[in-house]
Amino acid sequence: MFQVGDKIVHPMHGAGVIDSIVQKKVNGVVRDYYVLKLPLNGMLVMIPTHNSEEIGVRPIVQGEEAERVIAAIPGIQVEMTSNWNQRYRENMLRLKSGDLMEVARVVKGLSLRDGERGLSTGERKMLHSARQILISEIVLSQNASYEDVEERINTALA
Numbered sequence: 001m002f003q004v005g006d007k008i009v010h011p012m013h014g015a016g017v018i019d020s021i022v023q024k025k026v027n028g029v030v031r032d033y034y035v036l037k038l039p040l041n042g043m044l045v046m047i048p049t050h051n052s053e054e055i056g057v058r059p060i061v062q063g064e065e066a067e068r069v070i071a072a073i074p075g076i077q078v079e080m081t082s083n084w085n086q087r088y089r090e091n092m093l094r095l096k097s098g099d100l101m102e103v104a105r106v107v108k109g110l111s112l113r114d115g116e117r118g119l120s121t122g123e124r125k126m127l128h129s130a131r132q133i134l135i136s137e138i139v140l141s142q143n144a145s146y147e148d149v150e151e152r153i154n155t156a157l158a
Contacts, residue, residue: 001049002034002059007140011056011098012129013045014038014136021049040136040146056098066141069100069134073156078109084120091126100137106130111157 002008002018009015016038024033024046032049034057047057061069081087091110094102110127113119119127131153138149 002052002057007060008034008036009058009060009098009133009137010036010045010047011096011133013043014040014133015060015140016045016136017140019044022046038136039139040132056096058098060137060141061100063142066100066138069104070138070152070156072101073104073108073153076105076108078105078112080109080113084123088122088126091123091130095126095130095133100134103130103134107134107153108157 004018004020006018007015008018013036016036019035019037022033022035023030033046034049034052036045036047037043038045047055081090091106094106107127107130110119110123110130113123114127131150135146135149135153138144138153139146142149
């Protein structure tokens with residue numbers, strides 16, 4: 001169980017701070033939910049506490065680990081299939097894993113592909129989402145500004 005004030009990551013929404021824990025009745029069943037406040041846009045995400053582990057909710061990485069991820073970005077080897085459907089599924093699995101290094105791999109792969117050939121609308125949305133997930137966790141783990149982290153990632157991708 002996480003507590004109010006804990007910094008956690010939802011694999012598909014990014015990092016945030018638990019604002020509260022509330023009880024809600026959904027489909028006739030009363031359950032506890034974490035109310036996760038995302039710092040980037042102030043969005044609130046409700047996560048059922050009973051299966052948050054299955055979803056992939058975890059504590060944010062430590063600052064040193066976030067630093068290692070940024071440092072590793074230039075050296076990440078990306079092999080992406082030319083079949084966009086298969087590439088999309090593989091990238092979605094990487095994002096759902098919740099592993100920050102895998103999210104960085106998606107960001108790098110899609111950024112490279114965007115520079116070479118351009119991206120479909122779906123992949124462009126995925127790149128935007130993956131960048132938000134990556135940046136949000138590093139911002140919280142290092143108490144840094146969004147702009148600073150975004151600039152460091154852009155430099156690592158260059």
